[in-house]
Amino acid sequence: MGAPDDIINKVAFEVMRENEGVNVQEHIAKLPTFNTVPLPDDAVKIADIKNFDKYSLAILEYMSKRNLNLDDTNYYWSSSLGYRDRLIVPFYYEDRIVGWTGRSIIDDKKPRYLTEVQPGFVYGLDEQGPNKIFCIVVEGQLDAIHIDGCALGGSEIADQQAMLLNRLQKQIIVVPDRDKAGSKLVEESIEQGWCVSMPEWSQDITDVGEAVSKYGRLYTLYSIVNAANESPLKIRLRAKKWFISEN
Incomplete structure (x- = not known):
């Protein structure tokens, strides 16, 4: 009782191989080069x-x-x-x-x-030095430049991208764009166990770049860190107010 999931999975793989002759391929992401x-x-x-x-x-x-x-x-x-x-x-x-x-x-x-x-590239990794205790992750490269963070280059987190970011051994704070695609990024960030930040910006602001134009870099960075949350429940509740309706 209480056996870890990874042990159960390994046993299941062996049973399938030995008793049913099923060829099972395990997907293991490798660190990209x-x-x-x-x-x-x-x-x-x-x-x-x-x-x-x-x-x-x-x-x-x-x-x-x-x-x-x-x-x-x-x-x-x-x-x-x-x-x-x-x-x-x-x-x-x-x-x-x-x-x-x-x-x-x-x-x-x-x-x-x-x-x-x-494949698997994350923009801005070279800038995440040992003096930083957190890494802010956004979708676009220009947004990442504004806050000295990292960019996925889209609204999805590839396995290899997650490996590279987790290897930093820092608190990861994801700031989604304020559109439908960003809501998917929120859920994927929760699955990774990362923090998500959806600051109290005005409704006309859709991404970090626009926030910098309105508030400046320093306040934008402060607001992102201040709004970071790691509770899945609180993240999902905040997301209901964060995303701008397309209707």
Whole structure:
């Protein structure tokens, strides 16, 4: 009586193998590895540009509008036709570039993002040093930059992403976007045993980036940490008020 679930599962696997001849495959997630990849052609650090043309200047104006600073990370820009209206954010892992995303500065342009990403990658891991006691996890990379956190690159938590975040041995605080997809992220975060934060922001704010634009980085960070909760019941109750109705 009271046998742990993992022991019960192992016994069940053996019974199936020996008595029924069933070939059972166990899914075991492995810690991901990432290859070094190049940035788009002609990509240069924005901080190193000496002479700005109308395209690179438009990138700076977009960064100012989004409260992004040159010293946040190594932002890049490319003069190539397919990228000259995109802010390029490199993905680092162990100080190597292993991917990137190019965000269009024209909001109605499709696709909004051009991204090179490897399975299991979590943006911002290199910034989670030993001096930090918690790690804030959001969906988008630009939002992560605002609060020096990590980004999943979407609203789902892959097994390998969970492994990388848990390996940090820090308190994980997830801030979902305020949409339908974000509600799924809340449930997956609860399953992982992570904290979820849904701060008392005004109803017009849908993500961390918008909160920074309205409240500033310092208060946004404070509000996230202050609202963090690890109780599944309290998280679900708060979620009923957090998510904006699409009706």
